[in-house]
Amino acid sequence: MSDPALHALQQIFGYDAFRSEQQAIIQHLIDGGDALVLMPTGGGKSLCYQIPALVREGTGIVVSPLIALMQDQVDALTELGVKAAYLNSSQDWRVAREVEQAFINGELDLLYVAPERLLTDRCLDMLARGKIALFAIDEAHCVSQWGHDFRPEYLGLSFLAQRWPDVPRIALTATATAETRTEIAQRLGLDKAPHFVASFDRPNISYLIVEKAEVRKQLLQFIQQYHHGDCGIVYCLSRNRVEDTAAFLQSHGINALPYHAGLPSDLRAKNQNRFLREEGIVMVATIAFGMGVNKPDVRFVAHIDLPKSIEGYYQETGRAGRDGEPATAWLAYGLQDVVQLHRMVSESNGEATHLRNQARKIDAMLGLCETVTCRRQLLLDYFGQPIQPCGNCDTCLEPPETWDGTVAAQKLLSAIYRLWRECGQAFGAAHIIDILRGKETERVKSNSHQGLSVFGVGADLSINEWRSILRQLIAYKVIEVQPENYGTLSLTEHSKAVLKGDRTVMLRKDSNVKAVNTIRPQEEQLPPEAQACFERLRVWRAQTAKAHEVPPYIIFNNATLTEVALLRPATLNELGQISGIGAKKLASYGADLLACLDEYEQALVE
Structure with missing residues (x-):
């Protein structure tokens, strides 16, 4: 490692030694090489381009997708004595012109720019007049349609290699499967660049996943029991749910604020500023909030709706405990979440291959929720990293009971089959469960379904037990949701083995008590x-x-x-x-x- 890099680490940032692969990445960039870096949130990705930018001649250009957080990043660098600035639409033309002139004059160490602005003629002309040390493309998963936050604006960034072939480029992200990494490299022209992949494990985070009942009350109980007075983020799927949940928490003494794209921009900025600068704020938000948040003392991240993918879930939960202190990732989910997400995919625009991939991601996320083994094992295995059971998730701390659910599965599959075979119809979960439990609802009677041989054969199990069985069979791909047909259920190629008794189905027995012995900070x-x-x-x-x-x-x-x-x-x-x-x-x-x-x-x- 060159002395200038280590000197910058110690004198500017105040750390004695590099962590993980930081040293190799930094030296590679200083020497003029390109790189694709995968490092977990809080793992020190920023140093991988900040230090080379300080050591190399010129200004490091950082492409960031989040205008709202550039000021926070620049403020942090300025406090360290680094000459940093940003260019974005929040500035008036006078301030922007001063920043441009500072770059041209060689007065900046780092300059943050949004991808949309970077590719304008004005910005490209400015860059051509100055000395560039490197290009850093942050949140690089945005370039991939296989990733969890596709941003078409990133696609033009391959142009940088053509315009400045001798300037090293580094693309960084916290989450990417091998498939996503390949696409990032192809789209950004980094095919020949080495991949630096650090461990995805965040051992300080406890994972806790529960079945939805009264989700707002469950959330409140979780916060009051484990994280009273702590800073946290609560993710919701819809804007209305954000505002309702924030109001509910406020009414119970939680210092909660809403954040979503539909709020006035000044209110969003005000709430985000309070979250960053005050202690003990709980931000209730859609996934529009959080990417690039550098706040280190977020003690919990909660999801009250099922995330669309494991990539998204991992990225969002990684915003907890960036300081390395104990933190909790809490998630509540239900069967309706699965149906709703599949419906959203079926109604969206996109190629068939992309839509199938999105559906596969939902099923993988459900599999994480329904697993009876270590959640961290399954989570990291998704990214190709095998580990031993972690001892810091709910399934490790309180191993779930399992039972032979083969007969119950056969009853459910038989109900779906007979509705299709004898009535030529497909139905959703609620109606099928009513038939199994022998409930003569108006819908059952109007369709004469009380005459089916499976009517009442599952009366020994409760509605919640049948919902749990259904979710697990969907996770095992024994049943499929048909979102294009109003969330009806259908059999799969794996159903026949269960119906014939050739496959045993072991199911998790849901517990009403779920606790994680999280350690206080x-x-x-x-x-x-x-x-x-x-x-x-x-x-x-x-x-x-x-x-x-x-x-x-x-x-x-x-x-x-x-x-x-x-x-x-x-x-x-x-x-x-x-x-x-x-x-x-x-x-x-x-x-x-x-x-x-x-x-x-x-x-x-x-």
Whole structure:
């Protein structure tokens, strides 16, 4: 590793050594090579292009899809003494012109640009007049129609290799299967670039998945029991659900805010700013929120609707616990979620191959929910990374009971078959369950379905038990949802073996009690005296952040404050040895932080 890169890491960012494959990636870029980097959220992806941009001659151009978060990223770099700026539509023309001139004059280390702006004639002309150190394409999964957040604007970025063939390019993302990685490389002209794939595992995150009952009450109970007063994100599928859920949480004393694309832009910006700069905010949002969020102290991410894919689920849950402290990923799901997602796919525009791929992703997500084995094992296996059972998910901490559900499965399959064979009709889950349980509803009587031989054969099981059986059979691909036919159910090629008794079906027995022994964050595990010091430091940090108009974590993150509270350094030299305190931050805040510690020590004596 070259000395300039290590010097930048230690003096600017305040870290002693590189992590994982950072060192190899950084040196590869410094030497002028291209790269495709997969590294989990919170794994240090940004350093992989920030340090080469500082070491190489010129300005690093960072292509970011999120205009709203560029300022946050630039503020964090500015606090470190890095000369960074951004260009986006939120600026007036005077400010934009000043930034453009700063780039042309070689006064910037890093410049953040949205893909739509990058490819304009004005921006390309500006870039041609300056010196470019590298191109970094962040959130690179956006280029892939197989990924979970396809952005057509990214497709034009292959042009960069043609226009600037000698400028190294790095594409970065937190989630991508082998299929998605291949497409990213092809679309961005990175076919010959090495792939640097770090471990996808985030061992500090506990995974907890429950069956939906009264989902808002379940969510409230989860927050109150495990994360009272913590910062978190709650994801919903629809805008109305976002607003209803935020209002519900607010009515029960949770500091919750809504965020979705339908809100006025000034309100979205205000809510996002509060989330980034205040502590204990719970953001209730659609997936439009969160990509690129650098807030390290998000203690939980909750989903009250089934995500569309494992890629999306992994990316969204990865926004919890970026600081490495314990965090929780909580998900509630139900059969109706599966039907609704399949219907959304069937009604969307797209090629048949793409739609089949989207349906396959939904089934894989359902399989994660219905598994009786370690959830983390299944999750990481999806990305091609085998691991041992994690001991930090609900199925590891409370292994589910299983039972031989072959007979119940045969009854359900028989009902679907007889409705089609004898009546020439297909029906959805609710009606089939009514037939199995022997309920003479108006729909049953109007169709004379009480005369079917399967009528009442499943009266020994409850509605919820039959729903659980149905979901698991869908996950096992023994039953299919037909979204184009109003969510009706049909048999598959695997149904015959179950009906004939050639295949045993072991099912999970749902438990009404689901608990995860999540550990509280490290600062609450401190000795009493250090804990009191930590709280005093948090107050100082909040006041300092407010004065500088930046989020508190940009001043110092919790891990750094925790180490300060434990060691209580007495000199600037001692303070500078603590991880996360670089030269610029030591100069900017060192004296004030030591003064805060002195006040705390004097209060102890008094």
